[in-house]
Amino acid sequence: MYLIKTTSNDEAILKKIAQKLVKKDLSKCVHIIKLESIYKWQGKIQNDDEYCLEIKSNNVKKVYKVIKKHHNYECFEFVYYKFKTSKEYLKFLKE
Secondary structure, eight states: OEEEEEEESOHHHHHHHHHHHHHTTSOSEEEEEEEEEEEEETTEEEEEEEEEEEEEESOHHHHHHHHHHHOSOSSOOOEEEEOOOOHHHHHHHHO
């Protein structure tokens, strides 16, 4: 099981992506979290309100394709890592 993250300044776009992932059974559970991002873009330091989409999935490639198709950033964050969890929660995620 993988935890996959992406961010956007547009909550509606992340909600659309989340709905598509759950509908296509690519994720059982998705979180949208409001956060503040500080980063350098095109030589300038940026400080923006953004949203983080956290996705739990076994299919990183298909999740990436959905995000790429619907994301509003030309260079979007796509980070994933394998995680361990309780047997009960893992069963829920795989149902």
